[in-house]
Amino acid sequence: MKYVIEDKKYKFRFAFxxxxxxxVRTGILDENGNDxxxxxxxxxxPHLIDxxxxxxCIHGKTGLCSRAxxxxxxxxxxxxxxxxxxxxxRSIAEQSLGKCNQFALGGRGDxxxxxxxxxxxxxxxxxxxxxxxxxSGYGMSRDIADICRKxxxxxxxxxxxxxxxxxxxxxxxxxxVRTNIHYVLGRNSIDEAIQRLEENSFPEGxxxxxxxxxxxxxxxxxxxxxxxxxxxxGRLFKLMTESHPFRLGMDSCSVPAAISxxxxxxxxxLDTCEGGRxxxxxxxxxxxxxxxxxxxxxxxxxxxEHSVEExxxxxxxxxxxxxxxSACPNCSKRELCLGGCPLLPExxxxxxxxxx
Numbered sequence: 001m002k003y004v005i006e007d008k009k010y011k012f013r014f015a016f017x018x019x020x021x022x023x024v025r026t027g028i029l030d031e032n033g034n035d036x037x038x039x040x041x042x043x044x045x046p047h048l049i050d051x052x053x054x055x056x057c058i059h060g061k062t063g064l065c066s067r068a069x070x071x072x073x074x075x076x077x078x079x080x081x082x083x084x085x086x087x088x089x090r091s092i093a094e095q096s097l098g099k100c101n102q103f104a105l106g107g108r109g110d111x112x113x114x115x116x117x118x119x120x121x122x123x124x125x126x127x128x129x130x131x132x133x134x135x136s137g138y139g140m141s142r143d144i145a146d147i148c149r150k151x152x153x154x155x156x157x158x159x160x161x162x163x164x165x166x167x168x169x170x171x172x173x174x175x176x177v178r179t180n181i182h183y184v185l186g187r188n189s190i191d192e193a194i195q196r197l198e199e200n201s202f203p204e205g206x207x208x209x210x211x212x213x214x215x216x217x218x219x220x221x222x223x224x225x226x227x228x229x230x231x232x233x234g235r236l237f238k239l240m241t242e243s244h245p246f247r248l249g250m251d252s253c254s255v256p257a258a259i260s261x262x263x264x265x266x267x268x269x270l271d272t273c274e275g276g277r278x279x280x281x282x283x284x285x286x287x288x289x290x291x292x293x294x295x296x297x298x299x300x301x302x303x304x305e306h307s308v309e310e311x312x313x314x315x316x317x318x319x320x321x322x323x324x325x326s327a328c329p330n331c332s333k334r335e336l337c338l339g340g341c342p343l344l345p346e347x348x349x350x351x352x353x354x355x356x
Contacts, residue, residue, distance in 0.1 A: 003128070005098070009044040016047075016101035020178075021130035021153035023047065023101060039335065042277040042321065045099040045309060050292050051092060052107030053114050055081030055284035059138055068136075068160035070184050071220035073293060074108040078219075081108065084284040086116045086123075092282060093127040095308045102153070105133035106292070107284055112144050121151035134182050136160055137168025145175035156180040156210065169203050178207045185254075186214030186224040190232050197239040200246075208247035211240070213254055213347050217293050228351050237261035256340040257349035259333055272337045276320045280312065288312075290320040293343050328352075 004015045014025035025047075028038045056079070057072070059065075065072040084107070093103070103124055105111040111133040114120060124131040130153040137157045148155050157168050159181050172179040181202060183193060193211065196202055202209050216222035226233050240248050241262050250258065255272040258265055275281075276290030276299075283289075286303040288311040294300070299320045301311035311317065320342060327339020331352060340348035 054107030054109035057109035073218040075218040140168035
C-alpha cells in the first residue's frame, strides 16, 4: 500500500510504501503546488523514529561488542535498564499512525531478543509503520527470521567478524529477508573495509553494506575516530562510488566526507543529519531526544509528560535544530550537510569545518 501525505505546515509532500518502507519527499511547494527544488528543513512530525526497545543487553557482560572491535555507544556492558513495555510501544505506534512511516528498532541490545518482539512488529504493521532493526545476530534463529520476513522491511546484521555473524546473515537470506550489513568505520576497521570493497568479499547475496562512522559515545573511544588527514578515508570513499555486486550506503554522519571526497556523487542521493528534522530517538524509558547519540540527554523530553508531537515541537528539539540552522554560514555547500553532526564535531570529516 502506498501513501502520499502533504505536510501543510512546511509545504511539501512525502510518499511511502507500507510494504517495504520505500520513502521519497518533494522539495518545498509553491502556491500552485509545484516543486521549487528547495529542500524542506524539517517535517511537522518525525518520518522515522528510532525506538530503543531494549533497555539492557543480554550479551553485554560477555564482551561481544568489544571482541568484535565495536564500542557499544549505548554502554550495553555496564548499563542495565528494563526493556520497553509493550504498552509504551503501543502508545508510540498509535501516535504515529499516518504521520511516521518507519520505526528503526534498537536500544541497548539485540531487538530480536525482546520478550515481546513479534507483538512489537505486529503493532508496527497495525499502525502502517514499516519496522526494521539491527542485530548482532548472536541469537538469530530460523523462527525469528521467519517472523522478520513476515513483518520487517529489512534487517541489518552488525559486522562482528564471527561465525555467528555469517550464520545470521545466511539464516535471514534463506528466509527471504532483505538483509543488510552494518559496518562500523573506525581506525581499527577501515583497512578491512577497503580490502573487502576491493575484493568484493562481503557475503554473496546481501542487499547492501551500510557504513557507519565510529562515534566517541558510551564505550566508543575517541582515539578510534577517523580523521581528515588519513589517506585511507579518501581511498574508502572513492571505492564507495565504484560498482559492486551489492548496494552501498552510509549514515548521514558521513555526508560531509561524501561531499568533499565523492565529487561525482549526485547531491540528490545525500541526506544529511535528520536528527530533529525528520527523525528522533525514543529510549526504553520513554525519553525522546533528536538523536540516539545524545546519550547525555542534553535535549531530552519525557514522553511520560508529553506526546511525541509535543516533544518534536519542544524548546529542547528547537535548540538542537538551531545548531544546524546556524552552522558554517560561509560555506557554499552548507545546504548539503548543515555543518554535519551537531553533537560530535570530532566526527565531521570536513577540512573546511574549522574555517566557518
